[in-house]
Amino acid sequence: ELKVEQNPLFLSMQEGKNYTIYCNYSTTSDRLYWYRQDPGKSLESLFVLLSNGAVKQEGRLMASLDTKARLSTLHITAAVHDLSATYFCAVDSRMDSNYQLIWGAGTKLIIKP
């Protein structure tokens, strides 16, 4: 059974600091997704990582994928308040023809001025 674990589940940090969210998964997959959810809102796609060593960057967020370690990271550089949200990683299980994503529990990120 594919499991996805995120760490930490809750993170409170000061503006201007750097931090990393970790996403571990339990079985082979080379497709990993990061989503953002603002309070009371829907989910917004941030990054799609398709291969070992893939790195994607958008503004102060950078995501990477190590398929051998079954680990993805979402790094936040010089955090600003607008990045406060819940971040989810999800892994493509690709079982049969079920296009199913298995989701981590989410990391609630609060960035204080």
Add this chain to the structure above:
Amino acid sequence: EAQVTQNPRYLITVTGKKLTVTCSQNMNHEYMSWYRQDPGLGLRQIYYSMNVEVTDKGDVPEGYKVSRKEKRNFPLILESPSPNQTSLYFCASISASGLYNEQFFGPGTRLTVL
């Protein structure tokens, strides 16, 4: 504008009263999915559909039904809701490009079952 719509956005109901949450997409996607989101559990798939008249169970299908009579619509039906179905529900329309599957989410439906 490409979008996924859900209705209603908020619903408070009582145990046993049948309800339907509608979902519609305008992107001509074949794949659609329903999720529920509960604190600390992420998103869990309820049902998915690969095309018209083709549906299958996800991880937590108990107490739910779906139908897919048209490509654009994928309603979620709770025949006899119970309090443990109080949750935030998301419909997703999926662009399956072959390389990866991009999921487009609806705005969510917050359901409370008393």
